[in-house]
Amino acid sequence: MAATVTLSDVAREAGVSLATASRAINGSANRTVREDLRERVLAAAARLRYSPDANAQAMARGRTTSLGLVVHDIADPYFSSIAAGVSAAADRSGLAVTLASTRHDQTRERGLIEVLQRQRARAIIIAGGRTDDDALNAELRRALADYRAGGGSAALVGQPVLGVDTVVIDNADGAAALARALHGLGYREFAVLAGPAGHLTARERLDGFRAGLAESGVALDPANVIGCAFTRDGGYDGMQDLLRRRGSVELVFAVNDVMAVGAMAAARDAGVDVPGELAVAGFDDIVTLRDVTPPLTTVRVPLVEVGVAATELALAPPSDEPRLVHVEATVVLRASTPPRHPSNGNGAGSAS
Amino acid sequence: MAATVTLSDVAREAGVSLATASRAINGSANRTVREDLRERVLAAAARLRYSPDANAQAMARGRTTSLGLVVHDIADPYFSSIAAGVSAAADRSGLAVTLASTRHDQTRERGLIEVLQRQRARAIIIAGGRTDDDALNAELRRALADYRAGGGSAALVGQPVLGVDTVVIDNADGAAALARALHGLGYREFAVLAGPAGHLTARERLDGFRAGLAESGVALDPANVIGCAFTRDGGYDGMQDLLRRRGSVELVFAVNDVMAVGAMAAARDAGVDVPGELAVAGFDDIVTLRDVTPPLTTVRVPLVEVGVAATELALAPPSDEPRLVHVEATVVLRASTPPRHPSNGNGAGSAS
DNA sequence: TTGTATGCGTTATCAT
DNA sequence: ATGATAACGCATACAA
Numbered sequence: 116m117a118a119t120v121t122l123s124d125v126a127r128e129a130g131v132s133l134a135t136a137s138r139a140i141n142g143s144a145n146r147t148v149r150e151d152l153r154e155r156v157l158a159a160a161a162r163l164r165y166s167p168d169a170n171a172q173a174m175a176r177g178r179t180t181s182l183g184l185v186v187h188d189i190a191d192p193y194f195s196s197i198a199a200g201v202s203a204a205a206d207r208s209g210l211a212v213t214l215a216s217t218r219h220d221q222t223r224e225r226g227l228i229e230v231l232q233r234q235r236a237r238a239i240i241i242a243g244g245r246t247d248d249d250a251l252n253a254e255l256r257r258a259l260a261d262y263r264a265g266g267g268s269a270a271l272v273g274q275p276v277l278g279v280d281t282v283v284i285d286n287a288d289g290a291a292a293l294a295r296a297l298h299g300l301g302y303r304e305f306a307v308l309a310g311p312a313g314h315l316t317a318r319e320r321l322d323g324f325r326a327g328l329a330e331s332g333v334a335l336d337p338a339n340v341i342g343c344a345f346t347r348d349g350g351y352d353g354m355q356d357l358l359r360r361r362g363s364v365e366l367v368f369a370v371n372d373v374m375a376v377g378a379m380a381a382a383r384d385a386g387v388d389v390p391g392e393l394a395v396a397g398f399d400d401i402v403t404l405r406d407v408t409p410p411l412t413t414v415r416v417p418l419v420e421v422g423v424a425a426t427e428l429a430l431a432p433p434s435d436e437p438r439l440v441h442v443e444a445t446v447v448l449r450a451s452t453p454p455r456h457p458s459n460g461n462g463a464g465s466a467s
Numbered sequence: 468m469a470a471t472v473t474l475s476d477v478a479r480e481a482g483v484s485l486a487t488a489s490r491a492i493n494g495s496a497n498r499t500v501r502e503d504l505r506e507r508v509l510a511a512a513a514r515l516r517y518s519p520d521a522n523a524q525a526m527a528r529g530r531t532t533s534l535g536l537v538v539h540d541i542a543d544p545y546f547s548s549i550a551a552g553v554s555a556a557a558d559r560s561g562l563a564v565t566l567a568s569t570r571h572d573q574t575r576e577r578g579l580i581e582v583l584q585r586q587r588a589r590a591i592i593i594a595g596g597r598t599d600d601d602a603l604n605a606e607l608r609r610a611l612a613d614y615r616a617g618g619g620s621a622a623l624v625g626q627p628v629l630g631v632d633t634v635v636i637d638n639a640d641g642a643a644a645l646a647r648a649l650h651g652l653g654y655r656e657f658a659v660l661a662g663p664a665g666h667l668t669a670r671e672r673l674d675g676f677r678a679g680l681a682e683s684g685v686a687l688d689p690a691n692v693i694g695c696a697f698t699r700d701g702g703y704d705g706m707q708d709l710l711r712r713r714g715s716v717e718l719v720f721a722v723n724d725v726m727a728v729g730a731m732a733a734a735r736d737a738g739v740d741v742p743g744e745l746a747v748a749g750f751d752d753i754v755t756l757r758d759v760t761p762p763l764t765t766v767r768v769p770l771v772e773v774g775v776a777a778t779e780l781a782l783a784p785p786s787d788e789p790r791l792v793h794v795e796a797t798v799v800l801r802a803s804t805p806p807r808h809p810s811n812g813n814g815a816g817s818a819s
Numbered sequence: 820t821t822g823t824a825t826g827c828g829t830t831a832t833c834a835t
Numbered sequence: 836a837t838g839a840t841a842a843c844g845c846a847t848a849c850a851a
Binding site for chain 1: 519520522523531540541551554555558563566567568584586617618699728729731754755771
């Protein structure tokens with residue numbers, strides 16, 4: 116910080132007091148600075164190329180102008196879409212976004228929250244689903260409670276288990292609707308790439324899918340529920356497992372799109388035609404899907420809007436009770452799950 | 468900011484002076500606090516759940532702990548990969564990343580730099596290629612010079628036209644190598660989805676491609692150079708244009724991958740088989756490409772590493788002259804550009 | 820309306 | 836080694 120020009124310099128240059136300079140440059144609460152003075156100040160500021168120090172302002176005002184965003188991996192289209200929404204909404208509120216990434220290590224979340232707290236971020240948005248690790252959740256809960264006690268507000272995208280405002284995606288309903296839709300298309304034999312054990316989003320989607328199937332009178336064979344990482348490579352590996360010991364499965368539901376896309380790659384590499392030999396469906400409707408082949412059936416989550424909603428939630432006046440904003444997930448049928456066993460008419464690969 | 472615990476509180480609780488508390492909690496320059504005292508302080512801090520105020524520290528120390536990143540669109544895989552690299556490198560240096568997005572409006576870049584300057588970010592990374600708008604560049608140049616005069620350092624990913632350290636991607640060489648490789652595969656009739664007029668990255672890639680072709684004795688018909696936006700939709704629209712008035716084009720080179728992917732979608736929607744009827748190549752090798760069909764030939768740019776390099780450049784001790792780090796771009800041939808007119812042997816669609 | 824003086828939370832300088 | 840105390844750059848309560 117070499118020759119930084121301060122507000123005092125501007126005041127001197129303009130021949131006014133520090134206070135007047137301050138009031139002229141931002142519009143102080145109890146307004147009014149005589150027009151000629153204000154102009155002198157602004158002119159001086161411009162001449163000196165004055166740049167207000169946000170840190171000093173933060174100290175003096177007692178609040179910063181920044182908002183924290185915690186993601187697992189910014190290169191994942193799921194998170195980058197949410198980030199785009201958060202960024203847009205923060206912009207509108209004149210807030211700068213501080214991006215913190217766990218790099219897929221949940222245990223780092225706590226530390227990131229603390230960093231954001233040290234920065235006195237006005238609000239923290241945590242994207243990415245929770246796990247059922249109670250100890251970890253308790254820790255986070257406490258970190259967030261602390262943070263909020265200091266005047267910050269937080270919002271979560273996922274499951275409302277941290278005691279803060281939460282944007283809740285209707286995973287179960289969406290997955291159930293998907294199951295019904297697929298059943299309606301004629302599918303009867305399913306497998307699920309179910310993600311990791313403790314992952315709540317994965318679980319909700321699996322459970323919802325299973326429930327939707329049950330409604331249609333179809334049971335999901337536990338042997339066809341395959342655990343794997345919640346990533347593209349997890350989907351790839353899971354699909355390999357499945358193909359190795361495939362029974363009569365007609366359709367594979369991956370609990371998120373990046374996994375589904377990985378699964379399709381595995382099928383391709385194994386020479387299994389999608390959807391000819393095996394249909395695939397995902398969840399999220401990440402933008403990438405526009406350009407995969409075949410177009411992937413999925414359950415759409417409006418990710419950018421989710422980011423906006425989380426930001427607005429976090430920025431809204433605080434409430435006593437954690438608020439919940441529900442976001443619907445809607446089935447989008449595409450070519451990766453063509454109709455099968457049509458009730459009347461001819462089908463592909465059915466009958467004798 | 469309700470009941471924020473300050474360092475004074477901690478000092479009082481520990482029965483030491485403010486100064487000692489400060490020294491105990493971070494390791495002050497001239498080290499040493501008696502062990503028992505240090506422990507008392509740390510215990511008190513933990514008991515009170517003390518969280519240092521980064522803004523106050525920034526004021527006192529004269530330097531912040533944050534790094535700014537300017538992108539056009541964080542949801543674009545090109546930028547999100549660079550962001551991942553920047554984020555990782557910043558992490559290693561204990562810096563928090565402030566994400567600023569132009570939302571595809573170049574004129575906003577200037578304002579974003581100013582915001583970052585106000586935050587007194589230690590360094591600013593600007594991702595995304597330059598244009599040939601001299602007025603705009605001069606403005607940015609000045610904004611950056613100002614910022615650097617204040618002690619900040621900046622690094623750019625793109626063309627070294629702003630007077631700051633720059634990570635330069637060998638666009639021309641990469642594109643030329645691609646042209647030669649494609650010529651080697653037997654292609655003779657090319658079209659280019661060339662991006663917008665003033666875009667330097669687009670221009671370098673176009674020029675490089677043209678030069679590579681020329682080396683091989685092939686001329687690029689100006690009528691087959693199609694201007695369009697530097698986005699997926701730009702590629703889609705450009706391809707539509709091309710298909711409408713297609714002559715004998717065998718291969719379409721889109722100057723970046725998202726455009727190429729859009730172009731493939733347009734071809735698909737128009738019922739044109741890729742690569743059967745028309746081959747396609749892109750540039751960047753964004754991660755998305757793993758999962759498009761057919762696999763896209765491209766020129767690989769190590770985006771995450773580029774982000775890391777830019778960050779390291781910006782964080783390195785300042786130098787008088789702007790430094791340049793060159794990053795090679797390497798051709799990756801995939802199924803979207805199968806061999807054609809093989810010199811000896813049988814080819815597809817060649818000869819009579 | 821304008822100016823003066825104080826405080827924000829921390830580090831660093833200077834005594835002790 | 837520890838403790839007062841002066842910055843850091845700005846906003847604001849209060850005085851004029």
